Amino acid sequence: MDLKELKAIATREHQKQDKTCIRCCTVGGCLSANGLAVKENLEEAINEAGLGGKVDVSGVGCMGLCSKGPLVRVDPTGTLYDRVTPDNAWGIVASLPKQMDRQSSPRIMPSQYQPNNHPFFTRQLKIVLENSGKIDPERIEEYIAADGYQGLYRVLREMNPESVIETISRSGLRGRGGGGYPTGLKWETVAKAQSDRKFIICNADEGDPGAFMDRSVLESDPHRILEGMAIAAYAVGASQGYIYVRGEYPVAINHLQKAIRQAKRLGLLGSQIFESPFDFKIELRIGAGAFVCGEETALMASIEGKRGIPHPRPPYPAESGLWGYPTLINNVETFANVPTIIRKGSDWFSQIGTEKSKGTKVFSLAGKVCNTGLIEVPMGTTLQQIVQEMGDGVPDGGQAKAVQTGGPSGGCIPTKMFDTPVDYESLSKLGSIMGSGGAIVMDETTNMVDVARFFMEFCMDESCGKCIPCRAGTVQLYQLLTKIREGKSSLADLEKLEALCDMVKQTSLCGLGRSAPNPVISTLHHFRGEYLALIPNHHSV
Amino acid sequence: MPITQKNPQTHPSSDKRFRMLAATMKRYQYASDALIEVLHQAQELFGYLEEDLLLYIAHGLKLPPSRVYGVATFYHFFSLKQKGAHTCVVCMGTACYVKGAANLLTTLEQQYQVQAGDTTSNNQLSLVTARCLGACGIAPAVVVDGNVEGHQTAESVIHRVEECLHHGS
Ligand SMILES: Cc1cc2nc3c(=O)[nH]c(=O)nc-3n(C[C@H](O)[C@H](O)[C@H](O)COP(=O)(O)O)c2cc1C
Ligand code: FES
Numbered sequence: 001m002d003l004k005e006l007k008a009i010a011t012r013e014h015q016k017q018d019k020t021c022i023r024c025c026t027v028g029g030c031l032s033a034n035g036l037a038v039k040e041n042l043e044e045a046i047n048e049a050g051l052g053g054k055v056d057v058s059g060v061g062c063m064g065l066c067s068k069g070p071l072v073r074v075d076p077t078g079t080l081y082d083r084v085t086p087d088n089a090w091g092i093v094a095s096l097p098k099q100m101d102r103q104s105s106p107r108i109m110p111s112q113y114q115p116n117n118h119p120f121f122t123r124q125l126k127i128v129l130e131n132s133g134k135i136d137p138e139r140i141e142e143y144i145a146a147d148g149y150q151g152l153y154r155v156l157r158e159m160n161p162e163s164v165i166e167t168i169s170r171s172g173l174r175g176r177g178g179g180g181y182p183t184g185l186k187w188e189t190v191a192k193a194q195s196d197r198k199f200i201i202c203n204a205d206e207g208d209p210g211a212f213m214d215r216s217v218l219e220s221d222p223h224r225i226l227e228g229m230a231i232a233a234y235a236v237g238a239s240q241g242y243i244y245v246r247g248e249y250p251v252a253i254n255h256l257q258k259a260i261r262q263a264k265r266l267g268l269l270g271s272q273i274f275e276s277p278f279d280f281k282i283e284l285r286i287g288a289g290a291f292v293c294g295e296e297t298a299l300m301a302s303i304e305g306k307r308g309i310p311h312p313r314p315p316y317p318a319e320s321g322l323w324g325y326p327t328l329i330n331n332v333e334t335f336a337n338v339p340t341i342i343r344k345g346s347d348w349f350s351q352i353g354t355e356k357s358k359g360t361k362v363f364s365l366a367g368k369v370c371n372t373g374l375i376e377v378p379m380g381t382t383l384q385q386i387v388q389e390m391g392d393g394v395p396d397g398g399q400a401k402a403v404q405t406g407g408p409s410g411g412c413i414p415t416k417m418f419d420t421p422v423d424y425e426s427l428s429k430l431g432s433i434m435g436s437g438g439a440i441v442m443d444e445t446t447n448m449v450d451v452a453r454f455f456m457e458f459c460m461d462e463s464c465g466k467c468i469p470c471r472a473g474t475v476q477l478y479q480l481l482t483k484i485r486e487g488k489s490s491l492a493d494l495e496k497l498e499a500l501c502d503m504v505k506q507t508s509l510c511g512l513g514r515s516a517p518n519p520v521i522s523t524l525h526h527f528r529g530e531y532l533a534l535i536p537n538h539h540s541v
Numbered sequence: 542m543p544i545t546q547k548n549p550q551t552h553p554s555s556d557k558r559f560r561m562l563a564a565t566m567k568r569y570q571y572a573s574d575a576l577i578e579v580l581h582q583a584q585e586l587f588g589y590l591e592e593d594l595l596l597y598i599a600h601g602l603k604l605p606p607s608r609v610y611g612v613a614t615f616y617h618f619f620s621l622k623q624k625g626a627h628t629c630v631v632c633m634g635t636a637c638y639v640k641g642a643a644n645l646l647t648t649l650e651q652q653y654q655v656q657a658g659d660t661t662s663n664n665q666l667s668l669v670t671a672r673c674l675g676a677c678g679i680a681p682a683v684v685v686d687g688n689v690e691g692h693q694t695a696e697s698v699i700h701r702v703e704e705c706l707h708h709g710s
Contacts, residue, residue: 029679364636
């Protein structure tokens with residue numbers, strides 16, 4: 001494979017794309033809502049109307065507005081239809097521009113949420129999701145037609161590893177897995193490590209119970225991850241990569257397997273990629289349902305076939321990771337940013353976002369909000385814009401009370417702070433974290449003590465048991481929260497709760513234990529009244 | 542024939558599934574770090590991981606049985622108990638929780654007289670909980686016999702489970 005062949009594939013694909021194309025979401029929520037049957041019926045309706053060969057029907061990835069699925073979009077006009085049932089297929093075909101005068105079936109109304117007029121779409125800026133919902137994730141040709149693998153070409157043929165790292169550093173990209181560690185710096189450390197073998201890992205374990213960004217990217221645009229990993233591997237000098245993906249995501253696994261096979265076939269993975277001396281292989285590892293395996297050292301233990309138990313750092317994976325070799329580990333979304341940064345340059349990327357948080361962030365907006373789904377917004381967008389404008393607020397005229405970010409390691413941000421711009425620093429200041437991108441809206445009916453207890457139960461179940469503060473502390477915290485919830489506690493219990501939170505936070509071994517008290521601390525801070533209201537004989541609320 | 546380190550491929554029963562499992566182990570060259578992949582395959586073939594099966598794998602990969610047992614019990618995905626003919630998984634992730642998943646679960650527990658994590662006494666239905674299926678956009682979500690169903694209510698989930706129990710789909 002060389003650049004000419006790559007461009008030839010893209011050109012062939014572009015010629016096909018001039019036609020009208022009906023794109024159906026066939027992943028995630030839409031798949032569960034019968035999206036495949038919609039697609040099959042559309043194909044049938046097209047044939048019946050004698051349009052076979054003139055109009056294409058294709059399955060694509062996530063279009064974002066999951067709560068209104070199954071979604072269907074007619075291109076090139078971009079008209080979106082929502083809540084499409086298989087029976088609607090004939091109506092959609094009857095509404096195609098050139099079918100208007102032939103009254104075969106009653107037409108159906110397009111969605112009130114059009115990509116060009118609703119803030120849910122217009123407020124977005126898509127880098128990671130630029131191809132999601134546009135290309136067929138099961139065809140490498142469509143990724144190539146969307147400029148795919150050109151970044152890898154440029155890197156292998158025109159750049160040395162140092163300048164790749166320099167580009168990523170200058171872009172200001174930070175890890176999207178939760179911590180926000182500067183990606184360029186991490187790459188540099190691994191590149192500098194002296195070793196004849198190095199590994200690279202994509203963390204696709206997405207443990208936050210309420211987040212599905214990574215799932216969506218893997219299902220909708222798997223080649224982007226492969227390309228991002230290959231670029232990183234070249235930069236740090238690795239020739240073997242692993243993707244550790246949750247067992248709960250069968251479609252993502254399937255699309256990744258297909259993507260790896262296709263990339264190998266075209267020589268975009270394997271030996272001497274783009275006729276350069278660079279070799280790179282990727283293998284999948286399927287997780288088996290343990291939250292702690294999202295933590296990097298536990299994840300590596302799991303790849304080695306062991307129980308997913310973290311070990312203290314240092315040594316960091318960059319020095320001694322998988323089987324003791326230097327290892328680079330990044331999140332799915334981090335890798336997904338890489339091909340575009342290489343193609344468009346670090347200056348382009350660093351213009352987006354805030355001073356310290358560059359680029360965009362994908363959020364999975366869920367909970368008590370009208371429009372749930374996936375959104376990608378520039379860093380610095382406010383929660384107000386996300387919840388009220390993009391999400392259309394709480395259903396049935398309810399009032400939002402808080403947004404939970406960062407899952408079991410994060411916290412709840414109350415409505416009065418919704419004007420906070422979303423970036424790493426601002427969210428930490430409020431006692432929450434950016435986390436991997438789950439944003440769950442809670443309304444007046446949600447009790448915050450319940451929420452704290454819910455997350456503590458999660459951490460208690462998921463604690464691996466290696467260190468005592470986390471193993472025993474989460475149990476104690478859970479019991480205290482239960483006691484408060486049942487109205488059997490006193491003010492002294494509240495003090496005990498706070499002291500215990502502090503202890504678990506300070507002394508646990510890994511991030512799981514160290515952040516487990518966060519939901520309690522943040523709800524105590526912002527919603528103390530709800531705790532006090534549950535304490536008998538306490539009136540000074 | 543006893544299972545020995547020399548002939549991990551053979552198993553005394555003529556069950557074809559053991560041969561398929563042996564092929565998987567061979568594909569990974571009996572490497573001990575393939576343990577989780579092998580367990581995945583074993584559970585797919587047999588439905589759950591019996592003690593005998595764990596021993597067989599331990600021999601095949603030349604690992605102490607304690608290590609195999611330790612790994613199999615560490616991960617939620619692996620089940621050491623036989624499952625019912627049908628399964629209903631209720632998502633208890635955050636998005637589903639704030640949309641009333643706990644209510645779905647209690648309804649199911651009461652209707653079928655079974656605790657979450659258990660199987661009904663007639664072995665027809667296993668009720669399981671999960672932590673986020675990645676279907677938060679259509680919360681609350683359940684999985685009935687492998688099919689994800691979104692926007693559930695107490696009535697709709699019972700209706701769906703009844704369909705499965707009576708018509709097998
Ligand atoms: C308990 C725990 C769970 C984690 N879960 C995830 C996860 O699901 N996905 C992820 O990418 N990172 C997760 N992390 C963070 C990883 O340890 C690691 O920092 C990250 O993958 C690094 O990638 P990044 O620099 O691209 O963010 C978790 C950390 C902890 C402590
Ligand atoms: S919380 Fe239930 S699918 Fe994510």
